[in-house]
Amino acid sequence: DWTPDSETIVFWSAGKFWRVDIESQDVTEIPFHVKATRQVTEPLRFPVEVAPDTFETKMLRWVEVAPDGTKVLFQTLGHIYVRDLASGDATRLTAHEDRFEQWPAWSRDGKRIVFTTWNDETLGDVRIINADGTGERILTSEPGHYVESVLSPDGEHVVYRKAGANGLLGRLWTHDTGLYASSSRGGE
Numbered sequence: 001d002w003t004p005d006s007e008t009i010v011f012w013s014a015g016k017f018w019r020v021d022i023e024s025q026d027v028t029e030i031p032f033h034v035k036a037t038r039q040v041t042e043p044l045r046f047p048v049e050v051a052p053d054t055f056e057t058k059m060l061r062w063v064e065v066a067p068d069g070t071k072v073l074f075q076t077l078g079h080i081y082v083r084d085l086a087s088g089d090a091t092r093l094t095a096h097e098d099r100f101e102q103w104p105a106w107s108r109d110g111k112r113i114v115f116t117t118w119n120d121e122t123l124g125d126v127r128i129i130n131a132d133g134t135g136e137r138i139l140t141s142e143p144g145h146y147v148e149s150v151l152s153p154d155g156e157h158v159v160y161r162k163a164g165a166n167g168l169l170g171r172l173w174t175h176d177t178g179l180y181a182s183s184s185r186g187g188e
Contacts, residue, residue, distance in 0.1 A: 062103055066131075067110045080104045080115055082131070093133050099124075103160075105150045106131075114139075114158050114184070116146040126160050128184055139186045157181050 002009055008019050010030065017030040060074040065085075072083045073093075078100040083090035093113065094101065099122075104115040111131055118124040123143035128151075129136040139158055140146060149160040164177040182188065 062105075064104065064106055066106055067108055071110075071131075073104045073106060073113060075102055075104060078102075080113070082113075082133075091133075093129065094136060103147055103149050107151045107155045108153050109155065112151065112155065112184075114149045114151050114160075116149050116160065118145075126158060126182075128158065137186060139182055139184070141186075141188065151184060152181075156184055158184050 001011075003019075007023065008021050010017060010019050012018070017032060018027055019030050020027045057076040060076050063072060063074040065072050070085055072085060074081055074083070080093040080101045081090045082093055093104070093115075099117045099119040102116050102118065104113055106113055112128055113131055114126065114128045116124055116126050124146045125143060126139045126146050126149050127136055128139055145163040147161050147163050149158060151158055159179060159181045161179055162177050
């Protein structure tokens with residue numbers, strides 16, 4: 001910084017303070033000595049187990065309570081789980097490891113669940129499955145970027161959004177974006 005008389009500049013370099021005279025450009029060291037007492041303590045350390053067999057997740061997405069209030073549906077770690085509220089036990093809805101599952105929603109009668117999937121190579125689709133994990137079917141006829149799936153109150157139709165392109169997921173199958181409705185049995 002400049003000194004108050006605007007004739008020299010003080011700067012730090014090589015672990016020392018220096019003064020440069022603006023007119024003569026002479027550089028001189030500014031001697032200094034610091035006497036200090038420090039107390040060195042052990043740092044806080046918390047044990048972190050690397051790659052444990054099991055762990056508790058702390059982030060649940062798209063949490064939805066079943067219509068009868070006995071179960072809850074959610075997504076975590078890329079997969080959909082159903083948790084029994086009485087026992088607290090949570091189980092995976094599907095056993096697939098080749099895709100991410102997202103946007104789950106119950107049917108009004110609680111017997112079926114609609115959701116979307118994503119795979120970096122094959123893209124995504126909209127699926128419906130029985131609440132017990134059986135009878136999974138693909139409802140969309142082409143791959144795409146599908147989100148926000150939901151069943152109609154009578155369970156006859158599925159409404160979902162086809163999303164557009166982005167830099168992360170790519171541009172394949174991203175035309176004709178918008179809201180779509182199809183039969184819950186599949187088809188156009």
